[in-house]
Amino acid sequence: MNKTGYTEVWNLDKLFSFGHNSRQFHDHIQQLEGKVSKLEEKLKAFNKISNINESSKVESIIQQIADIQINLSQANSYVTCLLAQNPKDQNAMNLRAVTFSTNARFESPLKRFQRIILNTSHQLWEDIIETDELNRYKFILDEWRKKAEILLSEEEERLVSDLMVDGYHAWGQLYHSLLGSIKVKLKINGESKELSVGQTINLRSHPNEDIRKTAHYEMEEIWKENEELFSQILNHIAGFRLEVYKHRGIDNVLREPLIENRLKEETLNAMWVVVSKYKKPFIHYLNEKAKMNGDKKMQSYNFWAPIGKSKQKIEYEDAVNFILEHFSHFGSELENFARQAFDSEWIEAEDRPNKSTVAFCAGFPVSGESRVFMTYGKRMTSVLTLAHELGHAFHNYSMKHVNGINRQYPLSIAETASTFSEQIILDAAIEKTDATEEKLFLLDEKLKRSVMNFMNIHSRFLFEKNFYEERKQGFVSPSRLNELMQDAIDEAYVGSFENASSHSWVWTPHYYLTRSPFYNFQYTFGYLFSLSLYAKSKEKGKAFEREYLELLRDSGSMSTEVLVLKHLGEDITCEDFWEKGIKLCVKDVEQFINLISS
Template identity: 30%
Template sequence: MYSSSEKLPHWDLSNIYPGLDSPEFEQSYGKVVSLLDNLDEYIERKQISRSDALSSDADLSQLSERITEMVDRLNTIFSLVYTLNSYVSSFTSTDSYNTQAKRLYSQVQAQIVRAQQAEMLFAGWLGGIGNNLSEIIEFNSTASEHAFYLQDWADRSRYLMSASEESLASDLSLSSLRAWRNLQGTITSQLSIDFNLDGEVKSLPLPALQNIRRYNPDSVVRQRAFEAEIKALESVREPLAACMNGVKGFTNVLNQRRGREDAIHPSLETSRIDRATLEAMLSAMQSSFPTFRRYLKAKARRFNKKSLPWWDLFAPVGKYNRKFNWSESQEFILDNFGSFSGDLAAFTRHAFDQNWIDAEPRDGKRGGAFCMRIPDLEESRVLCNFDGSLDQVSTIAHELGHAYHIECQKGKKFLQYQTPMTLAETASIFCETIIMESALQAASSLDEKLAILETILVGDTQVIVDISSRYMFEKEVFERREQADLSADELCEIISQAQKATYGEGLDENHLHPYMWAWKPHYYLEDISFYNYPYAFGLLFSTGLYAIYQQRGVEFVPQLQDLLASTGLANAADLASRFDIDIRSIDFWEDSLEVIRQRIERYLEL
């Protein structure tokens, strides 16, 4: 709870549009619809599809003209429609009661689907023109500037169905995949659990109950919260199991029809890594489990236990007494960012001064934190729920890292800055590390050092150990779903076995969390599966880069800026090679995990 009298900021959106009902917003929406109508007409007239490309007698200059036209149109449309999307999202995320914003959001989403359908047709056409694409890239400046995007989509087009089938799948996703996702979100967000806290029975939403389960200082209260959470999720397990089966079953069918190797294959493509990279990283992570179990058992001993029950995984250890008001949090972030780069500090000062951050928790505002791009303005906006804690200061630094990544891509066009999640966390985790390492060095007591190290290691454990369990769970669910629907009992059994395999003796096997599958939204996303291992990639890649920064100092800064500017222009392996990093080798991942191992050793010494 934020107790300072200092008012927390709301973000300023006035330079985007004056309001949801403003003529400017309405004009932009009308423009997107018109641009998409014109694009659909152009695609039909110029026969932009895979089948048309294979049978076309167009010469090289005609093909070149179509590439230029399609790239220019898609850049303009995507930039505008996602500006509209971000603007509307800024209202839905801060005021869930705003029915006008919800209606406009659904309308904008429909236009995004139209743009994506056009892009799929273009991708199929690119794959159909074959070697002509390489020749065109050599002499066409637009094609050359977008070479990675064009070649990437041409390669991925091998796994597209026919144009009519892809269009049908896209249309059906609104009432199938997205409907299952929305149902899961509605069920879990509307759960209300009666809970006795400090002698008063309150009706709590699931996230509030989970925060008590994680962070309440009283172990008995944490256990009661855990038991209430399990009971609540058990009450809705059947519809949630149906959602899981619906999403995974539909996705399996699409993967099979598209000729995919397996369920993991599409995620490798969107992550811009290959299977060798994933296997090297997962192998290194698995080898690190014994080290994490040492940390977990050491934490258990602090509670006079042999191993941790689930409700103690996040339990606070040590004590960090400092509370930040908003001005102090800004000063702390600016001072520490400045020690890394004056450019990063100046950008952050601009974000603070221009009110890019919405920090005040309030009724109707979503929890958590995020950073969103405003494409047409080349700006960002950050949402958080500031409570004065070091954890929230670190969260703000993390989201400002995302904003700085966007700043480094300034001048790039929409199709040039699309960043895979594996690389999207690079700047954010880097900035978060700057803050937490500084706080650790400035800690004035062993109790403070312990509390800060505990906060860091809880996060590391989630990203390495728990993410591994989620990956194992999702992989097995996809495989078993090919044969039949999975019951709620089977889903509970799969996640429990995955938790045992990863946490091992560090976790009390009598007190696992068999319903982690039920409330995690990542499993129900319609457009991406395995929304788990990219987090581990992001943490370990950024940790490796931070270690290089500690060796090289200021000369590293422009190299990092160049990397951030280029994350939409190359695959992960090529970008990593700029730092002599081989992400296909287990050695790099083990070196990054060694940094975490050293943190654990410091923790064990306290």
């Protein structure tokens, strides 16, 4: 029997009581500071690795680093949640400044340790990482050794870390505060409303075209009014990053995100070549859908519009039960985990003003929990977002018992787990219905995901790549940013999209992340990779869940190429791998066209 009465508001007090006034949180930070101090002291007395017998000492340092990392993650996630539920929470902003400071301070001893292992002779290094104490950390230690090659001097890196707090981290924080404070005034069914950006974005899938169109143009006006301010934020974030790169001797702006995602550039290039090669079927899909609205080309404000006859409103309770039902068809562990998330009040989904616009999942590794944040809009898109974020949370759960530093998995693989969960829900819904119009509606929702990953995400990648090249020469004006955005959209959609937002660079928060640039290609990677995994799950049934969990657990301890080769036996530097996934999406287009014809 389905449960009733799921809460749409999360519980953060179980993590740290009393929110931004939490004494428990302040104690946590003080303990963290103490742990960083102990690490600093230990490293002062340990300048180099002299012989293989020091493997136990190295392991002890690794354990200290891992402990600090998971406690920092706990603190960072908590503050992120506080600011998401109320971007104007000044006390939470103060806590963010404190956590930024602790993060920056930790960077110095971490980089010092990376230098120590870099300065170890090649032969001694090869011997020591094969010892019983260090062998399980071999991949991460080799990765740290490579990262140390591009570091500045210890004093310079400490200065950079200190500057980041009030440098581009502060600019990123300002961006989210500004975006969260914007209100959009609209008339919906004759009633005047003041909505947040997140609530307004949810209207893109509203069944009424006039509402979708009005919301689109109202937001465009707001972006135009604020473009000067947002362009300054974007330019300062990019400028700071490029200055650091210049001093580190990094010319290729993709180098850092490729290292962070444990990907080779040839892998990324192979993926985009295949995506570009197979765009024609998706242009056909867009044109056919445009015709259904009486247009020659797809209007951007109609892209997310539902088609066919379907239940337009899906209550939150129904969405939860729908997800649990179909997760259970994949495997009991996924179902039980999702049930725990709902029952334990890990989900913030209430549709209310003054929330952040960005859906996310925050991991709390110390307590072995996650929190999911979104604004639930009672439509299929919201159901899919909920499933997507639960996929991230399941990935966190799968790493629960993985040792220390091997928990840190790249964003590209993180998007695989989330996209996989979306696939389960959407494909199950398509298979469940025999009604042509309902199937058409759901298939359209699936194809939107393909277009988003093969066209929209591609446009984001192209924009960011071109923007950084121009930023190297100086400040990029708002009008030029609009041109770069429009050019990227035209290229990625091959001219099949009209009235697209040339201000996408303003309201796409991924451009303003200060952790690393280029948080875009990971979605396309995860989407195509998840298709391969999903195909295997269909072949093997519930027995595949165990293999899936093993892949997720390995995701923090090997390169992405090695991970896929180990678990799928595929070489992702070759175009053949990517073609297998995208051809499955082409079949969806063919099915869609056949349904329209019938």
